[in-house]
Amino acid sequence: MSYDKRLDGRDFDELREMDASVGVIPRADGSAFFRMGGTSAYAAVYGPRQTHPRFLQDPAKGVLRCHYAMMPFSGAGDRVRPGPSRRAKEISMVTTNALLPVIDLHAFPNAIVDVFISLPQTDAGSRCAGICAAALALADAGVPMNDMIGAVAVGRVDDKIVMDLCYDEEAYKDGPVADIPVAMNHRTKGITLLQMDGEISKDMLMKALEKVKKAMDKIHEKQVNALKDKFKEAKAEEKPEKK
Amino acid sequence: MMVNDAGRNHFLKVLNEGVRYDKRKMDEYRDLKITRGCAKTAEGSAEVKLGETHVIAGVKFGLESPFPDTPDEGILMVNVEQSPVASPEFEVGPPSIEAIELARVVDRGLRESKLVDLKELCVKEGEKAWFISIDIVTVNDDGNLLDACGLAALAALQDAKFPKVVDGEVDYHEKTKKGLELKKIPIPVTVYKYEDHLLIDPTHDEEVVADARLTVTTLSSGEICALQKGGKSPITTEEVEKMVELSLKKGEELRKVLEKGK
Amino acid sequence: MSEIKVKDKDIVVPGEELADGMDFIPSGAAFRENEKIYANRIGLAQIEGRVIKIIPLAGKYNPERNDMVIGKVVDILMSGWRVDLLSPYDAVLNIRDAFDRYIRKGEDLTKYLQIGDWLTAKITNVTSQKLVDLTTKGHNLGKLQPGRIMKISPFKVPRVIGKKGSMMKMIQSATGCKITVGQNGVIWISGQPEKEILGYETIKKIDEEAHTSGLTERIKQMLEKETGKKLEEKGDQR
Numbered sequence: 051m052s053y054d055k056r057l058d059g060r061d062f063d064e065l066r067e068m069d070a071s072v073g074v075i076p077r078a079d080g081s082a083f084f085r086m087g088g089t090s091a092y093a094a095v096y097g098p099r100q101t102h103p104r105f106l107q108d109p110a111k112g113v114l115r116c117h118y119a120m121m122p123f124s125g126a127g128d129r130v131r132p133g134p135s136r137r138a139k140e141i142s143m144v145t146t147n148a149l150l151p152v153i154d155l156h157a158f159p160n161a162i163v164d165v166f167i168s169l170p171q172t173d174a175g176s177r178c179a180g181i182c183a184a185a186l187a188l189a190d191a192g193v194p195m196n197d198m199i200g201a202v203a204v205g206r207v208d209d210k211i212v213m214d215l216c217y218d219e220e221a222y223k224d225g226p227v228a229d230i231p232v233a234m235n236h237r238t239k240g241i242t243l244l245q246m247d248g249e250i251s252k253d254m255l256m257k258a259l260e261k262v263k264k265a266m267d268k269i270h271e272k273q274v275n276a277l278k279d280k281f282k283e284a285k286a287e288e289k290p291e292k293k
Numbered sequence: 294m295m296v297n298d299a300g301r302n303h304f305l306k307v308l309n310e311g312v313r314y315d316k317r318k319m320d321e322y323r324d325l326k327i328t329r330g331c332a333k334t335a336e337g338s339a340e341v342k343l344g345e346t347h348v349i350a351g352v353k354f355g356l357e358s359p360f361p362d363t364p365d366e367g368i369l370m371v372n373v374e375q376s377p378v379a380s381p382e383f384e385v386g387p388p389s390i391e392a393i394e395l396a397r398v399v400d401r402g403l404r405e406s407k408l409v410d411l412k413e414l415c416v417k418e419g420e421k422a423w424f425i426s427i428d429i430v431t432v433n434d435d436g437n438l439l440d441a442c443g444l445a446a447l448a449a450l451q452d453a454k455f456p457k458v459v460d461g462e463v464d465y466h467e468k469t470k471k472g473l474e475l476k477k478i479p480i481p482v483t484v485y486k487y488e489d490h491l492l493i494d495p496t497h498d499e500e501v502v503a504d505a506r507l508t509v510t511t512l513s514s515g516e517i518c519a520l521q522k523g524g525k526s527p528i529t530t531e532e533v534e535k536m537v538e539l540s541l542k543k544g545e546e547l548r549k550v551l552e553k554g555k
Numbered sequence: 556m557s558e559i560k561v562k563d564k565d566i567v568v569p570g571e572e573l574a575d576g577m578d579f580i581p582s583g584a585a586f587r588e589n590e591k592i593y594a595n596r597i598g599l600a601q602i603e604g605r606v607i608k609i610i611p612l613a614g615k616y617n618p619e620r621n622d623m624v625i626g627k628v629v630d631i632l633m634s635g636w637r638v639d640l641l642s643p644y645d646a647v648l649n650i651r652d653a654f655d656r657y658i659r660k661g662e663d664l665t666k667y668l669q670i671g672d673w674l675t676a677k678i679t680n681v682t683s684q685k686l687v688d689l690t691t692k693g694h695n696l697g698k699l700q701p702g703r704i705m706k707i708s709p710f711k712v713p714r715v716i717g718k719k720g721s722m723m724k725m726i727q728s729a730t731g732c733k734i735t736v737g738q739n740g741v742i743w744i745s746g747q748p749e750k751e752i753l754g755y756e757t758i759k760k761i762d763e764e765a766h767t768s769g770l771t772e773r774i775k776q777m778l779e780k781e782t783g784k785k786l787e788e789k790g791d792q793r
Binding site: 152198274277 | 571
Binding site: 074075076077078081088090092093094096099117119121122123124125126127128129132133134164166167168170171172173 | 338372430432
C-alpha cells in the first residue's frame with residue numbers, strides 16, 4: 051500500500067491554513083491567537099511579576115512557566131474534564147523547555163513570567179499551535195528574547211513523509227503512522243522540542259527533520275507579520291487625518 | 294475592597310457629576326458581538342465580546358444513564374472556567390468561589406426558565422439520556438462576566454446540533470441537522486450599585502469598586518426567573534425595584550441582539 | 556563589508572537581523588552575535604551614524620535609581636511602607652526618607668500614609684536582587700491628591716512628556732488638568748471630569764501610537780477639535 055493522496059487533499063509538504071494575531075487579550079501583558087487548520091490556541095503572558103509560591107524564585111534570573119490547557123469542548127471526542135491531566139502537565143513542561151532557550155530573564159531576578167495557553171478547538175498539533183502562540187505572546191509582552199520559536203508536527207503516514215498532520219492522518223488505519231512534534235528557533239534551526247509516537251526508520255526521521263526547517267520559515271513569516279501588523283494598523287489609521 | 298481606596302473615591306467623585314470614565318451612559322452596554330460556531334469540536338459554540346470582555350462557550354453532548362430519581366430526563370450542566378489567560382487575578386487550579394458563583398447563576402437562569410425540556414432529552418427511560426454540558430471559558434475579563442457568560446451559554450445552545458448516534462454510541466465526527474428546541478430565552482442583566490448610582494455593564498476597573506450588584510434573569514413575558522445579589526453592601530427594596538425595571542428594559546435589547554444573530 | 560539590514564523607524568521583532576559586520580554598534584534592545592547584530596525585543600529601530608538602537612515597544616518597568624515613579628501603598632511595615640510600582644518588584648519607603656519631620660519608632664504610621672494612597676517618589680537605590688528604596692523628600696514628591704490613575708508602557712513615557720516637556724505642556728494647557736507622569740508608566744491626572752477624560756484619552760492615544768511619525772501634530776489637532784480652542788504650543792516634529 052502507498053499513501054498517494056492526503057486525506058484533506060493537501061500536498062505532502064503543505065501546512066494547513068494559518069491565522070496569527072497579537073494583542074488579542076488586553077488584560078494580559080502580551081497575548082496572541084494562533085490557528086493551524088482546525089486547531090486554535092490563545093496564549094497570554096503575565097509578567098515578569100512577583101513569584102508565587104516563593105520557593106520557585108531563582109535569585110539569578112527570572113523563571114519561565116507555561117501552562118497548557120484544552121477548553122472542555124475542544125477535543126475531537128468526549129468532553130475534556132477541566133483541570134490539569136498528566137498529559138496537560140507534560141505538555142506544559144515541554145512547552146516551557148521549547149521556549150526557554152531563546153528567553154533571557156537575567157534582568158528580572160526572583161520574578162516569574164507566566165504563559166497560559168488555552169485551546170478552544172483542536173484537530174491534532176495542539177502543542178505546536180500552543181508553542182507558536184506562546185512565542186508570539188512573549189514577543190508581544192516585550193520579554194527579552196534573542197529569537198522566535200516555531201513549532202509543527204511532521205510525520206509519516208504509510209510510505210510518505212507528511213507535514214502538519216491532521217487528526218484523521220494521526221488516526222490512519224491502513225499503514226504505519228508516526229507523529230513528531232518539533233519546535234525550532236528561527237535563525238539556527240536548533241531543535242527545542244522533539245517528541246514522537248508511532249514507528250519510523252532513522253532514515254525517514256532524518257528526512258522528516260530536514261523538511262521541517264522549510265516549514266518553520268513559513269510559520270516564522272506568519273508570526274513576524276502578526277507582530278508587525280499590530281503596529282502597522284496604527285500607522286494606516288493616521289493617513290486620513292494627515293494633509 | 295480596601296479601607297481607603299483613593300481610586301474608588303475619585304471614581305465616585307466623577308460619577309457624582311454624572312460621568313463614567315468611558316463616557317457611557319449609566320444604563321449603556323458596551324458593543325456586544327456574538328459569533329457562533331467558533332469551536333468546531335463542540336456540538337455548539339459561541340464567542341461573546343462585550344467591549345473587551347471576551348468569553349467562549351461550548352456545548353458537548355454525551356449519552357449516559359439518567360439519574361435514578363429522574364429516569365425519564367436528560368441532564369443539563371453548566372460549568373465556568375475562569376481561565377488564567379483572562380486576568381492576572383485568575384489562577385490555575387480548582388474553580389474559585391467566583392467561578393462557581395458564575396456557573397451557578399447561569400445555570401439557575403437556564404434551569405428555572407425551563408428553556409430545555411429535560412424529558413425530551415431522554416432516549417430510553419432508565420437507560421439512556423442526553424447529557425448536555427455547557428462549558429464557558431473566559432478569554433479576557435474586562436468586567437461583567439456574569440452577563441457575558443449568560444449570553445454565551447444561550448448563543449451556544451442556539452448553535453448546538455445533536456451528534457449522530459451509531460449503534461447506541463455517539464459518533465462525534467458527524468452532526469445531525471437537529472438542534473435543541475429552546476422554549477424560552479432567559480436573559481441575565483446585572484445592575485451594579487455605587488452609593489446612590491445604579492449602572493450596568495461595568496468595566497473591570499468599575500466592577501472592583503462597586504458596593505453591590507443584582508443579577509436579574511428575565512423572560513420575554515416580563516417574568517423573572519432567577520436572582521442573585523452580590524457585593525458587600527445591602528440594597529433597599531426601592532433599589533431592587535429600580536434594578537428589576539432596568540434589567541427588564543435592557544434584557545429586551547439583549548434579546549434582540551441574540552435573536553438577530555441566530 | 557558591513558551591511559545594514561533595517562531602516563530608521565522600522566518595527567523589528569525578536570531575532571531580526573539588523574546589521575552584518577563589525578562597523579555597527581548595538582544599543583538598547585539590540586545585541587551582537589559573532590559578526591551580526593540582532594534585536595532581542597519587539598521595538599523601533601533608531602539609526603544614528605554607526606549606532607543601531609532598538610527602542611522597546613513593550614515590556615515591564617524594571618526599577619532604576621533616580622527614576623521618579625508613582626506607586627500605591629500596599630502594606631505598612633515596622634519602619635515604613637511597602638509600595639507597589641506596577642513592576643515585578645515592590646519598593647520600600649522608610650520613615651526616615653518619607654518626611655522632613657521626625658517620626659518616632661512605633662508611632663501609628665497610618666497617620667501619615669494609608670494603604671491605598673498613591674504617591675510620587677524617587678528611587679534612591681536598587682540592589683542586584685531588586686530590593687528598591689524610595690524617598691518622598693523633595694520637590695513635587697509625596698502623597699498624591701485624589702485623581703485618576705492610568706497605566707501606559709514605561710517605554711512610551713518620553714513620548715508622553717515630549718521634548719523638554721512640550722507634549723505634556725500642550726495637554727495640560729488644552730485640558731486644564733494637573734498631570735504627573737511617573738517613569739514606571741503610571742500617570743496621575745486630575746481636572747474637571749470631561750477634561751480629565753480628554754486628558755486620559757489623549758495620553759492613551761500617545762501610548763498606542765508612540766512609534767508613528769507626525770504624532771504631535773495629530774495630538775494637537777485632536778485636542779483643538781475636542782476643546783474648540785487653538786493651541787499655541789509648537790510640539791516637536793519628530
